[in-house]
Amino acid sequence: MSDPADFIDESLQYESSEERAEEYERRYGTDLAYYGASVGAVRGAVRNAERRYRSLGHDDVAAVASELWSRPVFERRFAAVVLLQSSVRILRSSDLTRIEGFLRSALLRELVDPLAVDVVGPLLLRLRGQDAVRASAVLDRWAAADDPWLRRAAVLAHLPAFRAGDGDDASFRRTVRLVSGAQTGRDTAVEDAVALVRAAGAG
Template sequence: MSAAADFIDDSLQYESTEERAEDYERRLGDALEFYGASVGAIRGTIRNASRRYPELQHDAITALASELWARPVFERRLAAVVLLQSNLKLLHISDLTRVEGFLRSAAVQDLADPIAVDVVGALLLRLNEQDALRARAVLERWAVSESVWLRRAAVLVHLPAFRKGEGDEAGFRRTVRLVTGAQDGRVEEVEEAIRILREARGS
């Protein structure tokens, strides 16, 4: 592992407890491994890593996120999400390819949703018109994907804009048509995401 990944992994394990790991497994299932670090400890670890390695820019940040994600450990993967959230200003439209891979292998809602809302949704608010069109094409592909996490994400990415009062009503309705028309589209994970958006819109 890189020095930054080693630092983060060591810190997460140091902050972990067996009791919390068991609680995570009861709540989230056994699709991932668990160290037992709290969300606060994960966020603090990423802050400390940013101070320790201030030279990290776009390529190093995204590579580090992939390095953390590579092992199916919940805390490492959540650290990757927090890392991207913390460096949102460095992200590009081209990073959606990497993020798509994260979503496909997210395994649990507690990873998939913050990627959709706090990484992709927040990134969409920053895009210029040309990049927004490119993103729309990507998200429409997600909306009809066989992956439930991509379909759920295609809905939830609209949430930050609606929370700011800048939601794209036509775009949201188009997404709903796509996800509900997809094979196995009407699953609870996707239906719940649609309900969340409708509540955010006040309808």
Template structure:
């Protein structure tokens, strides 16, 4: 693990609560492990990590998001989403492939929806010319995919799409 990933993982585990972990598992299912860290703890951990590692480039951000996502732990995957949200200005249309993999594996609206609305949507808004055309081709492919999570992500990513209803989360 990289130093940044080690920092995030250790921080999330320090912020964990077995009670919140059990509640999250009951609410979200058995598909992932749960540390039981709050959403605030996840956001604060990413904020602190970015302060410690101010020089992260596009490649560092995308590699770290993949490293965080690689463990089947809800809070780590949420941290990957928060990281991408925090640095969406560094992303480009070529990052949609990585995000597509995350959406396919998410299997939870709590992870897939913010990828679509808070990462892909602003990413698209910042693209112009050929990069935007290429991104639109990807989103069109997602819209016609057999995977319901990709179809939902395509719909939510469009600028005129309604935002998903706010989720009240006491766990993540």
């Protein structure tokens, strides 16, 4: 791994707690491994890494996020999300492909939701021109996907815009139609996401 990814991983392991790891496993299940580092410790590890490696650019951030995500450890993957959150100002429409891979393998709402709301949503708000058109097409594809986490992310990606008073009702309704068409039965995770966005002002 790169030095920044190693630094974050070592910091997370240093902050590990067997008791907390067992609590996470009870709460989230056994699909992922757990170090037992707190959410605050994860955020602190990423923040310290950004201070230590101040020259991280777009490609570096993308690479470190992928390195952290590559192992199915909850805290590593959450650290990747935090890194993308803090770097959203430099992300590009092309990064949605990488994020899609993360969403497909996220396994947990606790990883899917911050990716959708704090990374994808703000990125969509910032894009203009052809980048915005391409991103909209990606969101439509997610909404029509067979993966329920992608569908949930497609819905929740609208939330920042409506919270900011800049939501697009027509775009949101299109997402909901695509999501509904892709579902083979009741999907409470997606229904919950739709309700959240509507509570923020979506029509």
